[in-house]
Amino acid sequence: MGSSPSTIPSTPAPTPAGIDQCPRRVCLQYLKSLHLNRQYFNRRYNKCYCPIHYESSGPNILTVAGSDFTVPIGWSLFAIHVDKGFATNNKIFRNWYTTFYGTSHDKLDDIIHNRFIPFPGDDLLSGKKFVVNLPDQRHIYTSPSINYASLEHVCPINKVTINNVSYDFQVVLQCKQNPTHIKKIGSNKPNICPHLPSTTIQWKTDQRASVVPISLLIRAKKSENI
Structure with missing residues (x-):
């Protein structure tokens, strides 16, 4: 389901992502290749959750506004x-839930520029329509689980070669979501997340301006098949 492989020209070589190595530099190089407006990002709050920078003894679940993610x-x-x-008027960092929205790299610019997750069929500021290949075109779907939000049917793999190493990249938007008018439903993939119940792992809402992207998450894995 991922896009066709592409190659990023060699620059100072980052250490290839692996079990014992931090993928942050590879992810940053990938991010630069997407040519997103630098003004979108606030480097002050960047963070890496790789095994080197996030201790294995750290929690797998956090709670904000009474909701686990x-x-x-x-x-x-x-x-x-x-x-x-x-953010201040709505106290989103205190009172709104934290959720994840899986998407593809080619939709990032339109979503971030929009400031809210658009609905399927919305007319975007770029002049395009927002297209989501899901049967339900009347709701926005999110999840409190990064595992569920990164399933490939909503978060396709983008295969890219960096410095002669092939990687599978995925992108997910971490969001703050208005807790009102959320319908929590189950999944037919019961073992996708070991930390949250599958009976309420998929959320949907029909409320506009209710899901705000606050960070871009990138995962890099060495490609198994080149």
Whole structure:
């Protein structure tokens, strides 16, 4: 389901991502290749959840506003600027849930520029329509589980070669979500997340301006098949 392989020209070689090595530099190089506006990002809050930078004794689950969500272990986080007035007026960092929205690399610019997760069929500021290949076109789907949000049917693999090493990249947006009008439903993949119940792992909402991206998460894995 991923896009066709591409190659990023060699620059100072990052250490290839592996079990004992931090993938952050590879993820950063991949992020630069997407040519997103640098003004979208707030480097002050960037963080890496690889085994080197996130201790194995750390929690797998965090709780905000009374709602559990998974720690995105194995992912590199690049913080996104959020509209300060909206965030302050709605107290989103205190009162809104933390959720994840799986997407593809080619949709990132439209979503981040929009400041909210669009609905399927929305007319975007770029002049395009927002297309999501899901049967339900009337809701936004999120999850408190990074495992569920990164399933390939919503979060396809982008195979890219960096410095002669082939990687499978995925992108997920970490969001703050208004807790009202959320319907929590189950999944037909019962073992996808060991930390949260499968009966409420999939969330949907029909409320506009209710899901705000606050960071871009990138995962890099060495490709098994080149």
